[in-house]
Amino acid sequence: MVDRKVDYLLIGGGLACANCARWLREEGAPGEILLVGREPDPPYNRPNCSKGYLRGQESREEPLFRPNEWWDEQDIELLTRTSVTGLDLQARTAKLSTKEEVEFDQALIATGANVRRLNVDGCELEQIHYLRTLGNADAIREGVADAEEVVLIGGSYIGCEVAASLTLMGKNCTIVMQEQATLERGFGVHAGRHFQELLEAHGVRVHGGDELEHFEGHGRVAKVVTRRGLELAADAVVIGAGVTPDVQLAQRAGLQIGEHGGVRCSSRLESSVPGVYAAGDICEDDSVVHGGAPLRIEHWDVAFNHGKTAALNMLGHDVPHEEVPYFFSVLGDWGELEYVGPAHDWDEEIVRGSMHAGAFTNWYLKDGAVKAALTVGRPDDLDQARRLLVDGVVLDQAQRAALGDPDADLASVAR
Numbered sequence: 001m002v003d004r005k006v007d008y009l010l011i012g013g014g015l016a017c018a019n020c021a022r023w024l025r026e027e028g029a030p031g032e033i034l035l036v037g038r039e040p041d042p043p044y045n046r047p048n049c050s051k052g053y054l055r056g057q058e059s060r061e062e063p064l065f066r067p068n069e070w071w072d073e074q075d076i077e078l079l080t081r082t083s084v085t086g087l088d089l090q091a092r093t094a095k096l097s098t099k100e101e102v103e104f105d106q107a108l109i110a111t112g113a114n115v116r117r118l119n120v121d122g123c124e125l126e127q128i129h130y131l132r133t134l135g136n137a138d139a140i141r142e143g144v145a146d147a148e149e150v151v152l153i154g155g156s157y158i159g160c161e162v163a164a165s166l167t168l169m170g171k172n173c174t175i176v177m178q179e180q181a182t183l184e185r186g187f188g189v190h191a192g193r194h195f196q197e198l199l200e201a202h203g204v205r206v207h208g209g210d211e212l213e214h215f216e217g218h219g220r221v222a223k224v225v226t227r228r229g230l231e232l233a234a235d236a237v238v239i240g241a242g243v244t245p246d247v248q249l250a251q252r253a254g255l256q257i258g259e260h261g262g263v264r265c266s267s268r269l270e271s272s273v274p275g276v277y278a279a280g281d282i283c284e285d286d287s288v289v290h291g292g293a294p295l296r297i298e299h300w301d302v303a304f305n306h307g308k309t310a311a312l313n314m315l316g317h318d319v320p321h322e323e324v325p326y327f328f329s330v331l332g333d334w335g336e337l338e339y340v341g342p343a344h345d346w347d348e349e350i351v352r353g354s355m356h357a358g359a360f361t362n363w364y365l366k367d368g369a370v371k372a373a374l375t376v377g378r379p380d381d382l383d384q385a386r387r388l389l390v391d392g393v394v395l396d397q398a399q400r401a402a403l404g405d406p407d408a409d410l411a412s413v414a415r
Contacts (some may be wrong), residue, residue: 001101002093002101002102002103003100003101003102004100004102004103005032005102005103005104006031006032006033006034006077006102006103006104006105007029007030007031007032007033007104007105007106008021008024008029008031008032008033008034008104008105008106008107008108008314009034009036009094009102009104009106009107009108010033010034010035010036010107010108010110011036011084011094011107011108011109011110011111011249012036012037012108012109012110012111012112012280013035013036013037013038013039013041013042013043013080014037014043014046014110014112014280014303015043015044015045015046015065015280015300015303015304015307016108016110016279016280016283016303016304016306016307016310017035017037017043017108017110017279017307018035018042018043018065018066018307019065019303019304019305019306019307019308019311020108020110020279020307020308020310020311020314021033021035021074021076021307021311022066022074022307022311023307023308023311023312024311024314024315025074025075025076027311027312027315027317029311029314029315031105032077033075033076033077034077034079034102034104035076035077035078035079036079036082036083036084036094036096037078037079037080037082038080038081038082038083038097039080039081039133039135040080040081040135041060041064041080041133041134042064042065042066042068042071042078042080043064043065043066044063044064044065044134045063045064045065045300046063046132046133046300047300047328047330048062048063048134049063049131049132049133049134049136049137050131050137050157050158050161050162050165051161051165051330053134053137054131054137054140054141054162054165054166055141055165055168055169056141056169060134063134079096079098082096082097082098083096083097084096084097084249085097086249086252086253087107087249087250087252087253088253089253089254089255089273089276091103092104092105092107094107105275106275106276106277106314107275107276107277108276108277108278108279108307108310108314109249109250109255109263109271109276109277109278109279109282110278110279110280110281110282110283110303110306110307111246111247111248111249111250111282112245112246112280112281112282113243113244113245113246113281113282113298114132114243114244114246115130115131115132115239115241115242115243116241116242116243116244117130117239117241118153118212118239118241120212120213120214120215121214121215122214122215122216122217122221123215125215125217125219125220125221126219126220126221127143127147127220127221127235127236127237128215128221128236128237128239129143129236129237129238129239130238130239130240131158131162131238131240132243140162140236140238143236144166144169144171144235144236146235147171147235147236148171148172148235149171149172149174149232149233149234149235149236150163150166150171150172150173150174150234150235150236150237150238151173151174151175151176151224151232151234151236151237151238152173152174152175152176152237152238152239152240153176153177153212153224153237153238153239153240153241154175154176154177154239154240154241154242155175155177155178155179155181155182155183155184155196155206155208156177156182156183156185156186156240156242157183157240157329158238158240159175159177159182159238159240160175160182160183160195160199160329160331161329161330161331162238162240163175163199163204164199164202164204164330164331164332164334165332166238167202167203167204167332168332168333172203172205173203173204173205174204174205174206174207174232175199175204175205175206175207176207176210176211176212176224176226176230176232177206177207177208177210177211178208178209178210178211179192179208179209180192180208180209181193181195181196181208182195182196182199182206182208183195183196183329186327186339186342187339187362187374188346188349188362188364190349190351190355190362191349191355191362191374194355194376195331195335195337196208198331198334198335199331199334201334202332202334207226207230209228210226210227210228210230211226211227212224212225212226212227213225213226213227215234215237221234221235221236221237222234222235224237243281243298244261245261245262245281245282245296245298246281246282247261247262247263247282250263250271250278250282253273254273255271255272255273255276255278256271256272257284258284258294258296259284259294260284260294260295260296261284261296262278262281262282262283262284262294262296263278263282263283263284264284264294265277265278265283265284265285265286266285266286267285267286267288267292267320267321268309268313268318268319268320268321269283269285269306269309269310269313269321270313275314277310277313277314278310279303279306279307279309279310280302280303280306280307281296281297281298281303282296283296283306284296285306285321286320286321287325288320288321288322288323288324288390289324289325289341289371289389289390289392290344291392295325297325297342299325299326299327300328301325301326301327301328302323302325302326305321305323306321309321309323322390324340324386324389324390325340325341325342326338326339326340326382327339327340327341327342335358335376336376337374337375337376338374338375338376338379338382339372339373339374339375340372340373340382340385340386340389341364341371341372341373341389342372343364343366343371343372344371345366345371346364346365346366346371346372347365347366347367348364348365348366348368348400349362349363349364349365350362350363350365350400350403350404351363351404352378352381352403352404352405352406353377353378353406355376358376358377359376359377359378360375360376360377360378361373361374361375361376361378361381361385362374362375363385363403363404365395365400367394368394368395368396368400369388369392369393369394369395370385370388370389370395370403371389372385372389373385373388373389381410384410384411384413384414387414388413388414391414395413399413
């Protein structure tokens with residue numbers, strides 16, 4: 001016997017569910033909306049955790065998706081500190097950690113991702129941190145208050161952004177990473193070197209082509225030892241070793257899981273069960289820029305736009321998700337990047353502008369077609385990049401030359 005019934009059950013306390021709830025109401029959805037999230041905070045913008053909030057420049061309220069009173073104003077029931085422990089998709093019921101059982105008509109599953117934890121000797125020592133939530137950011141800020149030396153494990157977004165933030169807070173930061181250059185896995189060595197040099201110019205030390213061997217210390221971490229034998233003093237450590245999609249609930253419910261580890265969805269973000277949708281980090285949908293091939297992305301902007309598409313399709317609008325994936329990163333107040341793609345591989349890079357001057361767009365091509373674009377200080381290039389990505393047109397020599405000419409009209413290439 002169920003305890004109650006709702007029209008829309010949104011599972012996950014992040015941005016995808018929050019934006020879905022918003023668009024359901026903005027599009028006039030009647031009925032009850034229940035959003036269930038396991039975190040203690042209402043939905044918030046997770047990128048703030050490594051930037052202004054980490055540095056103590058933002059209040060707890062500033063990262064929130066909407067002010068606390070907004071949820072009541074929109075007649076959206078928000079349950080924090082609550083998990084969905086089981087789903088029966090045939091009966092359309094969900095069991096909550098509160099012991100309540102809820103029946104629903106349609107559901108969105110957006111359970112996000114969990115940090116990948118490293119299991120090495122010394123990993124149980126104090127002052128070894130991971131960053132995923134506002135609470136994690138609080139712990140890092142408090143943990144480094146009296147620290148001088150901080151070691152970052154990993155050279156991707158988290159490692160670089162946290163290194164920049166902590167350096168601005170007066171800490172000596174060192175990055176240890178497997179890559180030869182920071183952010184190399186997404187952007188290649190050439191662009192990666194640009195960002196590494198930016199970090200190094202502000203005092204961040206970078207050790208590439210290496211990896212963590214173990215930690216040392218007595219109760220609290222004191223040293224990081226690498227595979228190549230480096231011994232780095234560490235008053236605190238922040239690990240950015242990636243995340244894994246949290247699909248356990250979806251798997252137990254019998255939803256199809258795709259080749260990239262996410263819930264396999266159509267271009268409408270509908271799962272293998274009609275009326276049940278997925279969004280955000282766990283959603284593996286038909287990519288608008290990869291010929292309809294399955295794609296799963298872990299980024300703020302993708303989750304945000306997934307929420308809107310899911311809401312519209314819950315309301316019967318039958319719209320494909322056509323937003324080109326967009327990424328951004330901010331390195332303290334030293335620089336920021338924007339990127340559309342992603343390019344899984346490429347055989348040509350064309351630079352428009354100057355990396356040395358800090359204003360450029362790096363185009364990634366495969367067999368003559370644009371597969372991604374990374375820009376610093378040239379945001380107007382992204383609109384044309386999106387068109388080129390969606391069209392997938394093979395560019396001739398003159399068009400490729402125009403990509404690299406800051407004075408050429410990109411609109412003519414995109415046409």
